Amino acid sequence: MGTWDDGPFDNDSAADWCGDLHDADPSARGAMVRAALTTAAHNTDYLDYDDAASAIAAAAIVASQLPGGDPITSAYAPDFLLAGESLDLDDDLPLLAVEALDRILGDNSEWRGLWGDGGVSEFPQITKLRAVLSGPPELSGQIALL
Numbered sequence: 001m002g003t004w005d006d007g008p009f010d011n012d013s014a015a016d017w018c019g020d021l022h023d024a025d026p027s028a029r030g031a032m033v034r035a036a037l038t039t040a041a042h043n044t045d046y047l048d049y050d051d052a053a054s055a056i057a058a059a060a061i062v063a064s065q066l067p068g069g070d071p072i073t074s075a076y077a078p079d080f081l082l083a084g085e086s087l088d089l090d091d092d093l094p095l096l097a098v099e100a101l102d103r104i105l106g107d108n109s110e111w112r113g114l115w116g117d118g119g120v121s122e123f124p125q126i127t128k129l130r131a132v133l134s135g136p137p138e139l140s141g142q143i144a145l146l
Contacts, residue, residue: 006123006125007074007125008056008057008059008060008074008125008129009057009060009074009076009077010074010076011053013049013050013053013054014053014054014056014057014076015076017036017053017054017057017058018057018076018077018078019078020032021033021061021078022078022079022080026080029087030087030088030089030090032058033058033061033062033087033089033093034090034093034096036051036054036055036057036058036100037055037058037059037062037093037096037097037099037100038096038100039051039054039055040052040054040055040100040103040104041055041096041099041100041102041103043103045108046108046109046110047103047104047108047109047110047111048110049110049111049114052104052109052110052111052112053111055097055100055101055104056100056101056104056111056126056129057077058097058100059097059100059101059129059133060072060077060129061077061078061081061087062089062093062094062097062133063094063097063129063132063133064081065086065087065089066094066132066133066135067132067136068131068132069132070128070132094133094134094135095133097129097133098130098133098134101126101129101130101133102130104126105123105126
């Protein structure tokens with residue numbers, strides 16, 4: 001596992017997943033984003049680093065499509081997004097992405113454990129993604145009710 005920075009695409013697992021997303025048929029890409037988020041969000045056992053890293057990349061992609069989301073600029077993100085192509089995503093994916101991020105930061109997560117072993121206790125990149133995915137404060141209560 002190689003990690004070179006703390007961005008959502010800055011590790012081998014996320015970069016590999018992004019390459020697979022780029023290479024996939026455009027009609028399958030939305031399902032791939034959903035699958036990465038679902039794998040992390042619905043995991044009740046030990047959450048593997050690779051699954052967490054892919055879900056973080058997927059969450060960043062979903063967030064980039066929302067108001068307040070950072071545009072995709074990382075050289076390790078899917079090339080089609082860097083080239084300005086769009087990705088058709090279902091409306092429920094922001095909430096699923098929040099669930100995935102919460103699971104990644106929770107107990108029994110290899111991603112959280114590895115960063116914690118390195119002395120990291122705060123995750124500003126994840127916090128920002130979660131805030132964008134949750135929507136404006138006046139809507140976050142509505143999202144929680146869905």
